[in-house]
Amino acid sequence: MSRHASKLKLTAALVSGALLMAGLSACGKSESTATLMAEAKQYQQKGDLKSALIQLKNAVEKSPEDGEARMQLAMMELDMGDAVSADKELRKARSLGIAADRVLPLLGKTDMLQGKAKELLDDISAEQAARSAPLLTLRGDALLVTGKGDDAKTAYEQALAVNPNAGDALLGLARLAASKQDREGAERYVNDAVAKDPKNPEVWMARGALLRATGKADEALAAYDETLKLKPDHRSAHIEKAYLQITRGKFPEAKVEIDAAEKASPGNLLVTYTRALYEFAQGKYAASQDALQKVLKSAPDHMPSVLLAGASELNLGATQQAEQHLRRYLEANPNDVYARKLLAQTLLKRAQPADAAAALAPVLNESTQDPQLLALAGESYMQVRDFGKASAYLEKASTLAPKAAAVRTSLGLSKLAQGDQARGLSELELATALDPKSTQAAVALVQTEMQLKHFDKALAAVQSLEKQQPDNPQVQNLKGGVYMIKGDPANARAAFEKAVALQPTFLPAVTNLARLDLQDKKPDAAKGRFEKVLEKDKNNADAMGALGELALVQKHTDEATSWFEKASNANPDAVAPALKLGAHYLRTNQPQKALTLARKFQTANPTNPELLDMLGQAQVATKDTNGALETYSKLVNAAPKSPQAQLRLAGVHLMMKNDSAASADLKRAVELQPNFIPARLVQVDMAMRAGRSDEALDIARQLQKLDPKSAAGYVIEGDVMMSQNKPAQALPSYEKGLAISNAPELFVKTMQALGASGKTKEVRSRAQQWLVQHPDDVRIALMLAETNLAAKEYKPAIAVLEDTLKRVPNNPLVLNNLAWAYQQEKDPRALATAEQAYKLAGDNPGVMDTLGWMLVEQGNAGRGLPLLQKASGLAPNAVEIRYHLAVALSKNGDKQGARKELDKVLAQNTPFPQIDEARALLKTL
Numbered sequence: 001m002s003r004h005a006s007k008l009k010l011t012a013a014l015v016s017g018a019l020l021m022a023g024l025s026a027c028g029k030s031e032s033t034a035t036l037m038a039e040a041k042q043y044q045q046k047g048d049l050k051s052a053l054i055q056l057k058n059a060v061e062k063s064p065e066d067g068e069a070r071m072q073l074a075m076m077e078l079d080m081g082d083a084v085s086a087d088k089e090l091r092k093a094r095s096l097g098i099a100a101d102r103v104l105p106l107l108g109k110t111d112m113l114q115g116k117a118k119e120l121l122d123d124i125s126a127e128q129a130a131r132s133a134p135l136l137t138l139r140g141d142a143l144l145v146t147g148k149g150d151d152a153k154t155a156y157e158q159a160l161a162v163n164p165n166a167g168d169a170l171l172g173l174a175r176l177a178a179s180k181q182d183r184e185g186a187e188r189y190v191n192d193a194v195a196k197d198p199k200n201p202e203v204w205m206a207r208g209a210l211l212r213a214t215g216k217a218d219e220a221l222a223a224y225d226e227t228l229k230l231k232p233d234h235r236s237a238h239i240e241k242a243y244l245q246i247t248r249g250k251f252p253e254a255k256v257e258i259d260a261a262e263k264a265s266p267g268n269l270l271v272t273y274t275r276a277l278y279e280f281a282q283g284k285y286a287a288s289q290d291a292l293q294k295v296l297k298s299a300p301d302h303m304p305s306v307l308l309a310g311a312s313e314l315n316l317g318a319t320q321q322a323e324q325h326l327r328r329y330l331e332a333n334p335n336d337v338y339a340r341k342l343l344a345q346t347l348l349k350r351a352q353p354a355d356a357a358a359a360l361a362p363v364l365n366e367s368t369q370d371p372q373l374l375a376l377a378g379e380s381y382m383q384v385r386d387f388g389k390a391s392a393y394l395e396k397a398s399t400l401a402p403k404a405a406a407v408r409t410s411l412g413l414s415k416l417a418q419g420d421q422a423r424g425l426s427e428l429e430l431a432t433a434l435d436p437k438s439t440q441a442a443v444a445l446v447q448t449e450m451q452l453k454h455f456d457k458a459l460a461a462v463q464s465l466e467k468q469q470p471d472n473p474q475v476q477n478l479k480g481g482v483y484m485i486k487g488d489p490a491n492a493r494a495a496f497e498k499a500v501a502l503q504p505t506f507l508p509a510v511t512n513l514a515r516l517d518l519q520d521k522k523p524d525a526a527k528g529r530f531e532k533v534l535e536k537d538k539n540n541a542d543a544m545g546a547l548g549e550l551a552l553v554q555k556h557t558d559e560a561t562s563w564f565e566k567a568s569n570a571n572p573d574a575v576a577p578a579l580k581l582g583a584h585y586l587r588t589n590q591p592q593k594a595l596t597l598a599r600k601f602q603t604a605n606p607t608n609p610e611l612l613d614m615l616g617q618a619q620v621a622t623k624d625t626n627g628a629l630e631t632y633s634k635l636v637n638a639a640p641k642s643p644q645a646q647l648r649l650a651g652v653h654l655m656m657k658n659d660s661a662a663s664a665d666l667k668r669a670v671e672l673q674p675n676f677i678p679a680r681l682v683q684v685d686m687a688m689r690a691g692r693s694d695e696a697l698d699i700a701r702q703l704q705k706l707d708p709k710s711a712a713g714y715v716i717e718g719d720v721m722m723s724q725n726k727p728a729q730a731l732p733s734y735e736k737g738l739a740i741s742n743a744p745e746l747f748v749k750t751m752q753a754l755g756a757s758g759k760t761k762e763v764r765s766r767a768q769q770w771l772v773q774h775p776d777d778v779r780i781a782l783m784l785a786e787t788n789l790a791a792k793e794y795k796p797a798i799a800v801l802e803d804t805l806k807r808v809p810n811n812p813l814v815l816n817n818l819a820w821a822y823q824q825e826k827d828p829r830a831l832a833t834a835e836q837a838y839k840l841a842g843d844n845p846g847v848m849d850t851l852g853w854m855l856v857e858q859g860n861a862g863r864g865l866p867l868l869q870k871a872s873g874l875a876p877n878a879v880e881i882r883y884h885l886a887v888a889l890s891k892n893g894d895k896q897g898a899r900k901e902l903d904k905v906l907a908q909n910t911p912f913p914q915i916d917e918a919r920a921l922l923k924t925l
Contacts, residue, residue, distance in 0.1 A: 032062075033059045033062050033063040033066055033069055036055045036056070036058050036059035036062065037055070037056065037059050037068075037069060037072060039055045040052040040053075040055035040056045040059070040072070040076070043055060044076070047232070047233065047263065049076070049079070049080060049233060049263070049264060049265075049266070050266045052076060053073075053076050053077070053080065056069065056072055056073040056076050057073060059072075059073070060073050060089075065096060066096075067092075067093045067096030067097050067098045068093075068098070070089045070090075070092050070093040070096065070098075071089070071090070071093045071098050071102065071103070073089050074086045074087075074089035074090045074093060074106060075106065077089065078106060078109060078110060078113075079233065079235075079264075079265075080235075080264065080265040080266070080268065081113075081235055081265045081268040081270065081271075082265075082268075083109075083110040083113035083114050084110075084114065086106070086110050087107065087110040087111070087114065090103050090106055090107045090110060091107070094107075100128065101132065104123065104124050104128065104132075104135055105132075105134045105135060105138065107123055107124075108120050108123065108124055108134075108135065108138035108139075108141075108142075109138070111123060111142070112138070112141055112142065112145075117141075117142040117143075117145040117146050118142070118146065120138060120139070120141075120142040121139065121142050121143070121146075124138060124139055126139070129155075130158075131162060132162065133159040133160070133162040133163035133166040133168075133169060134159075134166075134168065136155050136156070136158045136159035136162065136169070137155070137156065137159045137166060137168045137169045137172055139155045140152045140153075140154075140155035140156040140159065140169065140172045141172055141175075143155055144172065144175060144176055144179070149176055149179065149180075152172065152176055153173065153176055155172075156169045156170075156172040156173050156176070157169075157173075159172075164196070165196040165197050166196075166197065167193040167194075167196060167197025167200040167202065167203040168193075168197075168200065168202060168203075170189050170190070170192050170193035170196065170197070170203075171189070171190065171193050171202060171203060171206045173185075173189045174186040174187075174189035174190045174193070174206060174210075177189060186210065187210060190203070190206050190207050190210050191207075193206065193207075194207055199230060200230075201227045201230045201231045201234055201237070202227075204223050204224070204226040204227040204230070204237075205223075205224070205227050205234075205236060205237060205240070207223040207226075208220045208221075208223035208224045208227070208237075208240060209240070211223055212240070212244065217244050217247075217248065220240075220244060221241060221244055224237045224240050224241045224244075225241075233263075233264035234264070235261045235264045235265045235268065235270075235271065238257045238258070238260045238261035238264065239257070239258075239261050239270060239271065239274050241254075241257040242254045242257035242258045242261065242274050242278065243274070243277075245257065246277060246278055246281050249281075251278065251281070251282055254278050255278065258271065258274055258275050258278055261274065262275075269294070269295045269298055269299055269302070272291050272294050272295050273291070273292070273295050273302070273304065273305050273308075275291050276288045276289075276291035276292045276295065276305070276308055276312075277308060279291060280308060280311065280312055283315075285312045285313075285315040285316045286316065288308065288312045289309065289312045289313065289316065292305050292308055292309045292312065296309065303329055303332050303333060306325050306328055306329045307325070307326070307329045307333075307336075307338075307339055307342075309321075309325045310322045310323075310324075310325035310326035310329060310339070310342055310343075310346070311342055313325065314326075314342060314345060314346050314349070317349075319346050319349050319350045320350070320607075320608075322342075322346045323343065323346050323347065323350065326339055326342055326343040326346060327343065330343065334362065335362070335363065337363045337370065337373060340359055340360055340362070340363050340373075341360075341372060341373055341376055343356075343359045344356040344357075344359050344360050344376045344377075344380060345376065347359060347380075348376075348379060348380065348383065352641055353379075353380045353381075353382075353383030353384045354380075354384050354641065355641060356376070356379075356380040356383075357377065357380035357381055357384065360373065360376060360377050360380065364377055368396075369400060370400075371396075371397040371398075371400040371401035371404060371407065372397075372401075374393045374394070374396050374397035374400070375393070375394060375397040375401075375404070375406065375407045375410060377389075377393040378390045378391070378392075378393035378394035378397060378407075378410055378411070378414065379394075379410050381393065382394075382410065382413065382414045387414050387418045388418070390410075390414040391411065391414045391415060391418060394407060394410050394411035394414055395411065397411075398411055398427075403434050404434075405431040405432070405434040405435035405438045405440075405441050406431075406438070406440060406441070408427045408428070408430050408431035408434060408441070409427070409428060409431040409438070409440055409441045409444050411427045412424045412425065412426070412427030412428035412430075412431060412444065412445075412448075413428075413444060413448075415427060421452065424448065425445075425448060425449075428441060428444055428445040428448060429445065431444070431445070432445055432461065432464070432465070436464070436465070436468045437465075437468045437469060439465070439469070439472070439474060439475070442461060442462065442464070442465040442475075442478075443478060445458075445461045446458045446461045446462050446465075446478060446482060449461060450482065450485050455482065455485060455486045458482050458485075459479075459482050459483075459486070462475065462478050462479045462482055463479070465478075466479060471502055472502070473498075473499035473500070473502040473503040473506040473509060474499075474506075474508075476495045476496070476498045476499035476502065476509065477495070477496060477499045477506070477508050477509045477512065479495040480492040480493070480494075480495035480496040480499065480509065480512055481512070483495060484512075489516060489519070492512075492516065493513065493516055496509045496512045496513045496516070497509075497513065500513065500529075504532065504533065504536055505533050505536055505537050505540065505543075507533065507540075507542050507543065507546070510529050510530065510532075510533055510543075510546075511546060513526075513529055514526035514527075514529050514530065514546070514550065517529070518550075518553070523550065523553075523554055526550055527547065527550055530543045530544075530546045530547045530550070531547070538570070539570040539571060541567040541568075541570065541571045541574060541576065541577040544563050544564070544566050544567035544570065544577070545563070545564065545567050545577060545580050547563040548560045548561075548562075548563035548564040548567070548580070548584065551563060557588055560584065561584060561588065564577070564580055564581040564584045565581060567580065567581070568580075568581045568597075573604070575601060575605060575608060575610065575611060578597060578601050578611075579610050579611070579614060581597060582594045582597050582598055582614040582618070583614070585597065585618075586614075586617055586618065586621060589621075591618050591621030591622045592618075592622060594614065594617070594618040594621070595615070595618035595619065595621075595622055597614075598611060598614045598615035598618050599615065602615055607634075607638040608638075609635055609638050609639040609642065609645065612631055612632075612634055612635040612638060613635060613644075613645075613648060615631050616628045616631040616632045616635060616648055616652070619631055620651070620652065620655070625652060625655050625656055628652045628655075629649075629652045629653075629656070632645065632648045632649040632652055633649065635648060635649070636649055641672060642672070643668075643669040643670070643672045643673040643676040643679060644669075644678075646665045646666065646668045646669035646672065646679070647665070647666070647669050647676075647678055647679050647682070649665045650662040650663075650665035650666045650669070650679070650682060651682075653665060654682075654686075659686065662682075662686070663683075663686065666679050666682055666683050666686075670683070674702075674706050675703060675706045675707045675710065675712075677703070677710075677712045680699055680703060680712070680716070681716070683696075683699055684696040684699055684700070684716055684719075684720065687699070688720065688723060693720055693723075693724060696716070696720045697717060697720055699716065700713045700714070700716035700717035700720060700733075701713065701717065703716065704717075709740065710740065710741075711736075711737035711738070711740040711741040711743070711746060712737075714733045714734065714736045714737035714740070715733070715734070715737045715746060715749065717730075717733040718730040718731070718733035718734040718737065718749060718753065719749070721733065722749075722752070722753060722756075727752075727753045727754075727755075727756035727757045728753075728757050730753045731750070731753040731754060731757060734746065734749050734750040734753055735750060738750050744774065744777055744779065744780070747770060747780065748779055748780065748783065751763050751766065751767060751780070751783055752783075754766070755783075755787065760787055760790070760791065763783070763784075763787050764784060764787050764788070767780050767783055767784035767787070768784065771784065771800075775807065776807055776808075778804060778807075778808055778811060778813075778814065781800055781801070781803075781804040781814070782801075782804075782813060782814065782817060784797075784800050785797040785800045785801050785804075785817050785821070786817065788800065789817065789820065789821060789824075790913075792824070794821045794824045794825050795825065797817070797821045798818065798821045798822065798825065798827075801814055801817055801818040801821060802818065805818065810840055812837045812840040812841035812844065812847055813837075813841075813844075813846075813847075815833055815834075815836050815837035815840065816834065816837040816841075816844075816846060816847045816850050818833055819831075819833035819834035819836075819837060819850055819851075819854065820834075820850050823854050823857070830854060831851075831854055831855075831858065834847075834850050834851040834854050835851065837850065837851070838851045838867075843874075845870075845871040845872075845874040845875040845878065845881060846871075846875075848867045848868070848870055848871035848874075849867075849868060849871045849875075849878075849880070849881045849884060851864075851867055852864040852865070852866075852867030852868040852871060852884065852888065853868065853884040853887075853888075855867070856868070856884065856887060856888045856891060861888050861891040861892045862892065864888055865885075865888040865889065865892050868881065868884050868885040868888050869885060871885075872885045872901075877908070879905050879908055879910050879912050880912045880913070880914065882901050882902075882904060882905045883901075883902070883905050883912070883914055883917075883918050885901050886898045886899075886901035886902045886905065886918070886921065887921065889901060890921065890925065895925045898921070898925055899922065899925045902918055902921060902922045902925070903922075905918055906918060906919065906922070
């Protein structure tokens, strides 16, 4: 299917009746009324309707009581599609004495064009229409519109009795037949009208519509051409021809017709709408939207324009506005399948798959034969992780559209999620075979092969795509990603470099190259890559943001701030760079700046959820809890399906000590997403604080059932057990979690549980194995060293810490523990190492304790004592630090202070390595 095919289908859904717009204001002239009217006629004969209209308005302004001038003006306005103005002039002309048989037929047309069928029946009584075929036909039209089909038929038949060749009456009978699904009857009446009234432009319009409805586009165009022979400035004929040419993809021909319609009816809103449709069909969504705004400003209830606006905004990425327009359209047209599909696509882009499924539900049933509709339903259910339903819809869609690569791609991913690897890969491979140029299918296949560790197959898939799209930077970037996973940075770099050569501003590849530069310890090279992007695109917010992130990695906070501010200032109306800047302000403890920024942008974007979130975070950081409560309440209204919004509100309620309100917020969050871990963690914390450990364990076990492929439920269960000092019971939970997710944090928890269970040998063994695979994991290195230190195995501890220090030369915790180990081995490097740790982390009580105790042991209690006093103040429950302080006080001659500290230490009844020494010292004081 061509790129424009889905756009071209829109025409049928969007064609509507005429839209009306007030005429241009007149400008006065000194000529006589007769002269002005004569000039208007000359302009009209030349096809210059705009000038003709101006002259007629001038004539009416000069002689407001001239009924004939008003009559001519009304006829001109009606021809140009301005039924509202024509209606006013006709009623004034009638009051000035123009005969009813001239006014009423035109007045009836203005009533119908304005949708005022009931008013028409009042304006033209049955008695007035009795001997006039045109008036009887107009009454028939009004009766048909108001649902009185039998009365309409009588009126049309009476019109034909007066004039057997009345084409408009025959067209009325054709419309009546069509309303009863009698296509043959409708066709018969239209053909009869053409035969009996061939000089009537409207019979050819009706014939064109009938032919178009039966798919006979060429014959329909010929019928519209007959209309234009009779009336060259027939706006509707030009518009209908434009619609046909748009659906056929013949855009130059469509433009000719739209321009002709515009010339016939300058400023007419239906013409403007048609131009919007013409732009949309060519993928020019911004131009389409500009035209639609003009229509909707004057006719906000024109539903075809509302629908097209939703479609344009969806393609422009304005998903919030698209959703608003599409929902409004569906309120008036709930059974429109096309609109529901657009809404579902919009909601999927907004990460609201449950809402997308709900939007499709009213038009889905067992007999549904629309593959696109079924595919969207499948995609929606796949994203809510209901893979059974997803596969069922996608299977049916693939049966109806067996060559649709996108459907096969989704089906493959759904099958993989269900654990059916063979079928999943088969569908993805079929998708790439059906459409070798499909980046979506190839990317899905490559990513799947990589997840399955089939790296050679992943590379083969991307190389196959490369043959189809050798100049696509996305393909080269994907290829580089495969090489990275394979552990081949040289080939990865070559692929990324090629992507950038193809498109110098292609940021994904630039970012990947910068990552490689950082791995090679070349931060300046990484920085230079983003600066090159800015040379070609000086206001590129993403490149500036990347430079800000790079500066943060290098701990250049001021430089990072500068880049984030430049990105926002260079794009003053863009929300995304402002959000990055606000997050940076919050991260660097500048909440007032974040608050000012959020308020500035929130004025123009009052319901933007991300801005509301940033504003709320800034208010929390500035301790404005009432303001945060108001903001997060707005966030919940702006994003009612967001569990994160409910969590934010819960956080503020907790700050305000309103646990019941917080519990209600958290309940809503997990109702929206039962496996939403952040909310579950807060629920667990609240339960544990209230002493409800059983409730916390219930939550953990619910998560294990809800998402068995997630480690979260097992981690929470282990954490609850550890909080109850039950490491032996925690250990199996952590081990189960570790089998699912080999995350470093979880490994640390597992080792802590092992250590607390007395299995120190296993801790050492597993930690050593871990460090072989993860040599840069400082936490595990520290844990292994501490295990060695606790066992008084100082030399192995020193070896681990010295190796770690090579990787992180200025880590104060590594230096601190190394200093302690040196001290135990009487290594003269101990004091210098402790001093270095203190210089880097002088506010850390553990670091102060190490240096202070070392000084005391080396006979410098005078300097060591203040350090130990400060450390004890920062960590009052650390018994070992208090013991060291007691020794320092004793050596400094303060025996009373030493006794006081030792009493506190021993009263805690907490075991520590020097407890026997503490008791012995107390006896000497």
